Amino acid sequence: MKNTQVVLAQRPEGAPKANDFAVVETETVPLEDGQALVKNLYISLDAGFRNWMDEDSGDEVLPAMPLGKAVMGLILGEVIESRNSGIEVGCLLMARLAWEEFSVVNEGDWWVEVDNEHQLPLSYHLGVLGDTGMSGYFGLVDIGQPKPGDTVVVSAAGGAVGSVAGQIAKIMGARVIGLAGSDEKCQRLVNELGYDVGINYKADNLSELIAQHCPDGIDVYFDNVGGLLLETILEHIAHGARIPFCGAVADYTAQKSGGGGPSNLFQLVAQCVTLQGFMTHFQLERYPEARSQLAQWLASGELKAHEHMYHGVDQCGIAFSDMFAGKNFGKAVVKVAAS
Numbered sequence: 001m002k003n004t005q006v007v008l009a010q011r012p013e014g015a016p017k018a019n020d021f022a023v024v025e026t027e028t029v030p031l032e033d034g035q036a037l038v039k040n041l042y043i044s045l046d047a048g049f050r051n052w053m054d055e056d057s058g059d060e061v062l063p064a065m066p067l068g069k070a071v072m073g074l075i076l077g078e079v080i081e082s083r084n085s086g087i088e089v090g091c092l093l094m095a096r097l098a099w100e101e102f103s104v105v106n107e108g109d110w111w112v113e114v115d116n117e118h119q120l121p122l123s124y125h126l127g128v129l130g131d132t133g134m135s136g137y138f139g140l141v142d143i144g145q146p147k148p149g150d151t152v153v154v155s156a157a158g159g160a161v162g163s164v165a166g167q168i169a170k171i172m173g174a175r176v177i178g179l180a181g182s183d184e185k186c187q188r189l190v191n192e193l194g195y196d197v198g199i200n201y202k203a204d205n206l207s208e209l210i211a212q213h214c215p216d217g218i219d220v221y222f223d224n225v226g227g228l229l230l231e232t233i234l235e236h237i238a239h240g241a242r243i244p245f246c247g248a249v250a251d252y253t254a255q256k257s258g259g260g261g262p263s264n265l266f267q268l269v270a271q272c273v274t275l276q277g278f279m280t281h282f283q284l285e286r287y288p289e290a291r292s293q294l295a296q297w298l299a300s301g302e303l304k305a306h307e308h309m310y311h312g313v314d315q316c317g318i319a320f321s322d323m324f325a326g327k328n329f330g331k332a333v334v335k336v337a338a339s
Helices: 047-053 122-126 131-144 160-171 183-193 206-213 227-234 266-270 280-300 313-324
Strands: 002-008 021-027 036-044 072-082 092-098 102-105 111-114 151-154 175-180 197-200 218-222 237-245 274-277 307-311 331-335
Touching: 002 313, 021 313, 036 092, 036 122, 036 313, 047 072, 047 313, 072 102, 072 122, 092 102, 092 122, 122 131, 122 331, 131 160, 131 218, 131 237, 131 280, 151 160, 160 175, 160 183, 160 218, 160 280, 160 331, 175 183, 183 197, 197 206, 206 227, 218 227, 307 313, 313 331
Parallel strands: 151 175, 151 218, 175 197, 218 237, 237 274, 307 331
Antiparallel strands: 002 021, 036 072, 036 102, 036 331, 072 092, 092 111
């Protein structure tokens, strides 16, 4: 079968651009023992994968992405052929595979079977019911632990994780402030997601705005950005605050000679702050717990899922670049089949 792939054409410098990627057509090859063939239905766009596009960036999670090969990503697909006794034809998998129409699951690849027991849109398993939604859940339930009346600030608040994290903080009784990159997004945070306040982090008087809206300091900072924005936040952090450190978009796109991070980390000491990084794939045994709770909140209307949907696998590079340019609101997803 013909297989359309989006490959890494060149190493991105800073924020990715559409011409860093290329669309090519290949053919699927016969399976070997232990492999399964997956027809990809949806592809997740996740900022963290930018980290592995740099040369020599491989680590214990993923190898560095080679030039000319399909870009690695998180997919949701249906198994259409299998020579692996543990993977049945017809089952749905969420797996760390590639931006392409068809993918091969090899022995040792990371994947989980998806049971759509809640009869929600399948794409939700890459967003609000997937790693992004569970990042908001684990980050707040385990680390942030907001109490009623606490002030919670969320960076990249209109993004995939932030849009869920802010709503969960509201469900837990907190007062929630979202940081986003435009006045329009800030308004949407309030009107569509229930944030109490939206602040444009590009404002010249950002520190003053934070002081105005957080007069008693920030009790929980859900951080998706890192960098100099974290430095500003630390000037307003409350005693005993908790910082779930989910992502560092500022670091993913920083030039090797530039970038920058907090110069005031002693605030963590002075204010007795807990800053803890986390990754959801270390919590696989708790996925059912998180997914069940998130589904309950969706059913009750307390949690809303926002998707920024693209159509056609060839749109992956464009969608990924758009995300770093701040064009998405909610979870960016590509439906593999063009509409």
